[in-house]
Amino acid sequence: MARTAGSHGPRTMEAINEAGLKLIYDHGFEAMSLRQLAAEVGIQVGSLYNHFATKQDLLVGLLKRHMETLLHSLDEALTPAAGAEEQLRAFVAFHVTYHIVRKREVFICYSELRSLDPANYTVIVGMRRAYERRLIAILERGRAEGRFTVEDAAVAAYGILAMLTGVCTWFRPNGRLTAQQVAAQYTRMVFDGLRPG
Amino acid sequence: MARTAGSHGPRTMEAINEAGLKLIYDHGFEAMSLRQLAAEVGIQVGSLYNHFATKQDLLVGLLKRHMETLLHSLDEALTPAAGAEEQLRAFVAFHVTYHIVRKREVFICYSELRSLDPANYTVIVGMRRAYERRLIAILERGRAEGRFTVEDAAVAAYGILAMLTGVCTWFRPNGRLTAQQVAAQYTRMVFDGLRPG
Amino acid sequence: MARTAGSHGPRTMEAINEAGLKLIYDHGFEAMSLRQLAAEVGIQVGSLYNHFATKQDLLVGLLKRHMETLLHSLDEALTPAAGAEEQLRAFVAFHVTYHIVRKREVFICYSELRSLDPANYTVIVGMRRAYERRLIAILERGRAEGRFTVEDAAVAAYGILAMLTGVCTWFRPNGRLTAQQVAAQYTRMVFDGLRPG
Amino acid sequence: MARTAGSHGPRTMEAINEAGLKLIYDHGFEAMSLRQLAAEVGIQVGSLYNHFATKQDLLVGLLKRHMETLLHSLDEALTPAAGAEEQLRAFVAFHVTYHIVRKREVFICYSELRSLDPANYTVIVGMRRAYERRLIAILERGRAEGRFTVEDAAVAAYGILAMLTGVCTWFRPNGRLTAQQVAAQYTRMVFDGLRPG
DNA sequence: CATGAATGAGGCTTCATTCAT
DNA sequence: GATGAATGAAGCCTCATTCAT
Numbered sequence A, B, C, D: 001m002a003r004t005a006g007s008h009g010p011r012t013m014e015a016i017n018e019a020g021l022k023l024i025y026d027h028g029f030e031a032m033s034l035r036q037l038a039a040e041v042g043i044q045v046g047s048l049y050n051h052f053a054t055k056q057d058l059l060v061g062l063l064k065r066h067m068e069t070l071l072h073s074l075d076e077a078l079t080p081a082a083g084a085e086e087q088l089r090a091f092v093a094f095h096v097t098y099h100i101v102r103k104r105e106v107f108i109c110y111s112e113l114r115s116l117d118p119a120n121y122t123v124i125v126g127m128r129r130a131y132e133r134r135l136i137a138i139l140e141r142g143r144a145e146g147r148f149t150v151e152d153a154a155v156a157a158y159g160i161l162a163m164l165t166g167v168c169t170w171f172r173p174n175g176r177l178t179a180q181q182v183a184a185q186y187t188r189m190v191f192d193g194l195r196p197g
Numbered sequence E: 001c002a003t004g005a006a007t008g009a010g011g012c013t014t015c016a017t018t019c020a021t
Numbered sequence F: 001g002a003t004g005a006a007t008g009a010a011g012c013c014t015c016a017t018t019c020a021t
Helices: A009-027 A034-041 A055-078 A084-101 A103-111 A118-144 A153-170 A179-192 B009-027 B034-041 B045-050 B055-078 B084-101 B103-111 B118-144 B153-170 B179-192 C009-027 C034-041 C055-078 C084-101 C103-111 C118-144 C153-165 C179-192 D009-027 D034-041 D045-050 D055-078 D084-101 D103-111 D118-144 D153-170 D179-192
Strands: none
Touching: A009 A034, A009 A055, A009 A103, A055 A084, A055 A103, A055 A118, A084 A103, A084 A118, A084 A153, A084 A179, A103 A153, A118 A153, A153 A179, A153 B153, A153 B179, A179 B153, B009 B034, B009 B045, B009 B055, B009 B103, B034 B045, B055 B084, B055 B103, B055 B118, B084 B103, B084 B118, B084 B153, B084 B179, B103 B153, B118 B153, B153 B179, C009 C034, C009 C055, C009 C103, C055 C084, C055 C103, C055 C118, C084 C103, C084 C118, C084 C153, C084 C179, C118 C153, C153 C179, C153 D153, C153 D179, C179 D153, D009 D034, D009 D045, D009 D055, D009 D103, D034 D045, D055 D084, D055 D103, D055 D118, D084 D103, D084 D118, D084 D153, D084 D179, D103 D153, D118 D153, D153 D179
16 A cells, blocks of 8 residues: 655645545544554655644545535535435435445544534534535425425434445445445335335 | 542442543543543542453443343343334334433444454444344344335344434434434334325 | 462461562562562462562562571581681582572572662672672682682682572573582582693 | 754664663663653653664664674684684683673673563574584583593583673772783683692 | 552653754 | 654553552
């Protein structure tokens, strides 16, 4: 994994981000050290500070980049869909596949919120709320249209999100099921629960 | 020179467990220090070692105790139930309320698995699997009895568990809904999804 | 090695001395801990303080007891000898065999002098000097009688003592040579060096 | 915040080695602390770790360096000598003077063997054996040439080495005798013992 | 006389960060 | 932009010792 010594410029920053993602995912932000990061990248510890100001900034950078991509990709996935039901279907498919592909970003974005200092916490949690609100809005629209039965839209949304997000905990790329199959099964569960068709 | 009047033997151990639970929940196991723990308990750092051998043992002790109680309580909650449907209903109600009440134990039992060294990891994950298998068995029985439609019982179980467990992330005791209301809504969602009744 | 728990009285002190000797010999006084000692004896750390006042006292006790026995035994061994040559022969034999049998006491009495606090250091070194003076006196008498050629009696004594004491570093009870054979060879070397007979 | 003007790179390492040698000699390896070492060198404790990886490595480094120099110097001292007798004379002179000059290195190389972990122990003891074998070889050659009377060459070598090495225990540079005088007296004792000429 | 829990100091080591070169 | 050596704080853990029970 270690890059060749003497690598320069933006490629170093990329390597730092990739190695940082891996290390934070594997050990947790607090438990991972800049020594490990430097070793993985193939530079000395001190050199890292040419690329970020502080360990906290490394984390925030990763999380912010992730959330921006996530929100942007969701908008792209939802745009073509018209009705609430169709939108929900699109949402589930998008969320499952995205969370399978960006497993590590997603995980640290949940687990390392508590490592953020207050100002950064506010920013990232705000972005996450924006994402949740997309789903809540869909549910509320579906209820208004008489298509969904939802007692509390937020609670339902949290439940659905938790279920879908859980995927990145246990899904294995070469396991029994494909991402599509998982998405399909969860779509059915979201719409119909366990009730026999 | 000697210890302060109060806090003898087992009472100290209890205080350590309670404070440890709180600190691990709040900051994460790696980020929490024995200095903090000792301060919270009101003893010197070194004195902690009269009650556990290593920081790792503190964590394992908490997790093991939690998992034992969880498994035992589940068995008690399921015993009276007969059919698969009834059992599932009991499972959901039990899981939601238990996870609301023991919010912190549950959370660290998910989030700190990676802080366990290999031997301890095996033990705790084994106990967690036993818990999951209870639900999988219920789903399979319900499918066999023609009461549930389930493509993959394990995937369904993981989805349900994730949804229900998510509760301990956002639930606030004095919030909009009571634990019973949440349990009721999630029971409906598990059985019927969003499909209008 | 651990004694049965609950042992009482002077037998405990004996066990402490024996275990202490072993541990100090194996690890050094600073490196050995009272926890190890207590474990070896089969009691709790705190209980040790019913038998000595301080770790330092344990060491001093061992060294003092050793030096007293050594001096007393030497006197017994030398008494019957008359002439300087005969006395030297007796000294060498005594020193070699004693140092082979009490290997550990002898070793720590050399190596742990620096662990003694000033007052105790003075006492123990004084006793050691007394032992050395016995040999110096023999050498001086032998020179006066014209039987030994010695430039500086103290330097010669130190050399002889070092040579003989070295035995406890490499001698193995079941090795190539018996203690008697070693004593014989060293006696010859002391008297004649390497000069062919 | 940054370091004080002086003391760069290799100069710091030299200072650490010198101070380490002194402290280990004075207090023993286990009893000496890195706090003391850092204070002696004039840097922070943590900074020591820019120069060695563990306390153990500091010790091994010192001992290895010493043994290499010792072996190399011995070879230089012996080279010009031809016969066994002449070689033995050179050996004694070399050993006594070297051990007087490098008193501290020699001492810790004997006394701290037990502080080495198994791998390092093997290495250092191996080097010491090589040194001893030089003397054993000389004795055996002398015996073969009919010039020395030696019952067991190894035992004789250990005795001679112990006698000569003892010098670094009691020799004082400004004492009664010069290093040359000591070497001369010991040479005579090795060859002729106490037998009057 | 033994126990177990406490103290407070100190052990080695790692950390994020700084900065002259 | 990279290096290597520095800082100072903090990490976990062990120590000898004390003392109520």
